[in-house]
Amino acid sequence: MTGLNRQRIADWLQTEAKEQTISVSGWVRTKRGNKELAFIAINDGSTIHSLQVVAELNRFSDDLLKTVQTGCSIEVHGKLVASQGSGQAVELLAEKMEVLGEADPEKFPLQKKKHSLEFLREIAHLRPRTNTFGAILRIRHALAFAIHKYFNDRHFYYVHAPILTGSDAEGAGEMFRVSVLDPANPPRKEDQSVDFSQDFFGKEANLTVSGQLEAELAALALSRVYTFGPTFRAENSNTARHLAEFWMIEPEMAFFDLNDNMDLAEDFLKYLIRYALENCADDLAFLEKRQLEEESQLKKEERSAMSLTDKLKFVVENEFERLTYTIAVSILEKSGKKFEFPVKWGIDLQSEHERYLVEKHFKKPVILTNYPKEIKAFYMKQDEDGKTVRAMDVLFPGIGEIIGGSQREESYEKLSTRIDELGIHRDSLWWYLETRQFGTVQHSGFGLGFERLVLFVTGMSNIRDVIPFPRTPKNLEF
C-alpha cells in the first residue's frame, strides 16, 4: 500500500500479530545481533516506539546487511508476529529488505550514544530523528491542534494578522526592519537621514511583534477572535526563554473585562495541558524518564520537586492564585530573599521574582494584575488611581511569564492622551484610534507564547529545543 493508505509503525504496533505479511519503511535507529540474527529497530516518526525487525542472516547477502546501519532508510517486507523478546508485543520477521538511502556510519552524526542538546542544536536538520525531538515535535503539533480546537469549539474566529507592519504594537522598539533599499547606498533626505519614502512600502516597515492590534479590529466586529502566527522581536536576550522568532496565540474578546480575561486564560491553559496528558501519554512518559535520568546527576536540592506528569497534573488540578502587582511586590519585599535585581514598587519584575512567587511562595501558577502603567504598553486600560493599568501576566513554574495580556483602553480620550504622553507616532495608529471613535466597547485579550507553553509541557529547559529551527542572536542556520 502506498500514500495515505500506507499503515504507519504506530498502527502496526497496536495490531494483533497473526503472521500477516506487511511492509514498513522508516529509518534505522539501531542494529544489534548475534551470529544468526540481526535485530533492527526502525522508526518512522509516527510514535516514540520503534518496530523491531528480526532478520535471519542467512536469508540476506552480506552486502545488504552491511548497508543496514543506524541512520539509513529502509523498507522491510515480512510477517508480523508476536514478539519472543520482552519490550514489545509484536515484531517483524524480515523476508525482503531494501536499503532506500544509505548512511555512512563514519559520517552520520547520530550514532547510538547519548548526545548533548547543545550538539543537537548544531545539527538541527537531523535532530528530528532522535527520540527526544520526535516526542517534542509530536507534542508541539498536538498543542497547536488543541489550540484551534479549543477556540473553534467556543466560537472564536481565527483571523490572520499581517506579518509586515508599519506600526510597533508593543511600543517597545524591538523590531526587525524590512527594507529593499541598498544598505550601502540608500537614498537620503536633505538632512542625510535615509529616505524611506523610496522604499518598497513608501515608509518604514518591520516584522510584527504582535498581532494584537489587528486582532482588536476584528474583535470589534466579530466579538471573539484569535490569531496564531509568527512574531518577531529584535531584543538581544540570550536566555533560555527568548527567541527572536516565536509563535504567539492572541485571543481578543469584545465585552470581556479583566476577570473574564483571566478566567479564559486559566481555562485555556488547563485545557491545553489536559489535552497533552490525554493525547501524548507515550511521548510525555519518554520525556519524564529522560528528565529523571538527566537529573540523577544533580544534587538532590537541584532536582525538580515533581516529575513531569505530576507537575502537569498539578497545574490542571489547582486554581491559579490571583493578586495585584502591588501585593506581589510587598510579598517579595518581605521575603527576606536577596534578589539579584532588588525589588521596589515600579520595577519590571524579573524572572527570579516571578519564579519566587510561583515556586516558593504560592507553589502554583499565579496571575498578577494591575501593573504600574510605566512598565506596560500604551493600549492597556487605565485604572482609576492613575498609576496602574488593567494588565495581567500569568506566571508558571520554571518558566516565569507564559501569558501577558490586559483589558484594553476603550476611551478615545484616554488612549489618545497616553499615545501623546509616550511620544508614539499617531500617524501609524490612526486606524486603531478610530475604533474608539466608532462604536467602542469594553474588550480584553492576551498573548500566549507558544514555545513557552511547549517548554512547560515537555519539561525541556531551553526554548531553543522546542522549536524546529530556533532564531536567536547570531544564529540563523538552517
Ligand code: 4AD
Ligand atoms: O507580554 P507580551 O509582549 O504581550 C504581547 O505581545 C501582547 N500584544 C499580547 C496580547 O495582549 N495580545 O508577549 C506575550 C507572550 C509572553 O507572555 C511570552 O509567553 C511570549 O509572548 N514571549 C516570548 N516568547 C519567546 N521569545 C520571546 N522573545 C518572547 N517575548 C514574549
Ligand code: MG
Ligand atoms: Mg509581557
